[in-house]
Amino acid sequence: MLTIRKAGCDDVADAWDIRKTAVHAACAGHYPEAALSEWVDGTPTDKWARVVERDFYVVVDEGRVVGTGMLTVENGQVDAIFVRPSHMGRGIGRKMLRFLEALAAEHGVVEMCLDATLNAAPFYRSCGWTGDAVSVYRTTRGLELACVPMSKRIAATARLFVPTQDSHNA
Structure with missing residues (x-):
């Protein structure tokens, strides 16, 4: 059972390993391999x-x-939705995104935003996110990658449950 x-x-x-392996698996063919390595290889910093x-x-x-997701409730920013390559295609990313949307709604967020990788933009569109223009994402390491800024207004229907601090069923 997923939680x-x-x-x-x-x-x-x-989280670092999932990020690294997911980026190399899912972003290959959309970005140069050298750029992917520069983006995600190495070791996590204390700040990260x-x-x-x-x-x-x-x-x-x-x-x-098997998966990660990040929400900054102060600005509704979603980031780091990554799934282990061995678990891709099972709906885990979609479940995490729905969870983060509900969590944002519980915190009073009205509109969420994210910067999608080129390969992930169709996934987010299928989840009701909007955005088509290609922009530039600047990593903390100073690398510039093409991305698609996207947003989604959170409807009252996103407030389906009240999250607890310990565990959530996906």
């Missing part, structure tokens, strides 16, 4: 670890972290 829970310090390594602990949620399947 979604708040990430903690023990999830930093898994703090962000994981503060803003990330993880999807757990049979005790193993």
